[in-house]
Amino acid sequence: MSIKVNLYRTFREDQRISMELYAHYLDHYIKKNFSSIIELSSFTPSMLISKYLPNKLKMRFARFVEYPYQIKKNYQKYEINHIIDHGYSHLVRYPLNKKNTIVTVHDIIPILAWRGIIPNFSYPHKPRLIEYSINSLREAAHIIAVSNNTKKDLIEHCGLKSENISVVYNGCSGSFRPFQENQKKQIRNNKFKFPRDSFLILITGEGYKNHETALKILKELRSKKKIFTWLDLAQKIIIGRI
Incomplete structure (x- = not known):
């Protein structure tokens, strides 16, 4: 007899791409490998009234009012409820059952940043x-x-207890593996035409990715007269050279 498990996903409008990828691959892996013992389903909320609200209120109203309203009638039919984004942990308080709800926490960067x-x-x-x-994680x-x-x-x-937390690393596709030395040289010298003594820095446009520290490192390395190449991951092109 299989266990009924439901994944609680994020609003698409929230544009939390990494959370969506986490949910997508978790869903795919469980269905592929454990379908005989886990009956998996997932829920993606919809913006209702919230889409007509001012931008600053939209996602707050959607997360804290509309999401609980949309799941309060059906959550009881699942033996395990899994909130895949810690930003939605408040669902543990209401309406989900605290006794069978688990939450994945990816980081607590805003709290750490606020505390300096x-x-x-x-x-x-x-x-x-x-x-x-x-x-709300204390209730999970x-x-x-x-x-x-x-x-x-x-x-x-x-203030959470160690025994209430399990570490499960994010999965990694088999496509990712260390390059052989000859492959490294090919990529550096042929594909992107990098100079042999260059440093490649990969970075996204998100503000919390610690750009200031990256720039300080650049400044220090630049004083050593090294060549740097800046690669925009989103567009997959070289956008500048320092």
């Missing part, structure tokens, strides 16, 4: 709603942290 724990990165205001969601049956560092942060800065 992350060098060269600060949060513009106290993240009250995020704190509310993270505090169990927590999955994607790294030992995230588990450590949850214990040290959120």
Whole structure:
């Protein structure tokens, strides 16, 4: 007899791409490998009234009002409820059953930034709603942290107990593997025409990716007269050289 499990996903309008990928591959892997023992389903919420609200209120209303309303009638039919994004942890308080709800926590960067724990990165205001969601983790049956560092942060800065947290690393596609030395040279010299003594820095446009530290490293390396290439991952092109 299979166990009924439901994944609670994010609003598409929230544009939390990494969370969607996490849910997508978790869904795919379980259905491919454990379909005989796990009856898996997932729920993606829809924006209703919230889409007509001012931009600053849209996602807040959607997360904290519309999401609970949309799942309150059906959550009881699942033996395990899995919230895949810690930003939605408040669903543990209401309406989900605390006894069979687990939450995956990826990081608590806004809280750490607000408290001045992350060098060269600060949060513009106290993240009250995020704190509310993270505090809801105390009500969960169990927590999955994607790294030992995230588990450590949850214990040290959120007061959670070690025995209530399991570390399960994000999966990695078999397509990713170390390059052979000759492949490294091919990529460096042929594909992108990188000079032999260049340094490649990969970075996204997200503000929380610690750009300031990256720039400080660039400054220090530049003083050593090295060549740097800046690659835009989104467009997969070289956008500049320092």
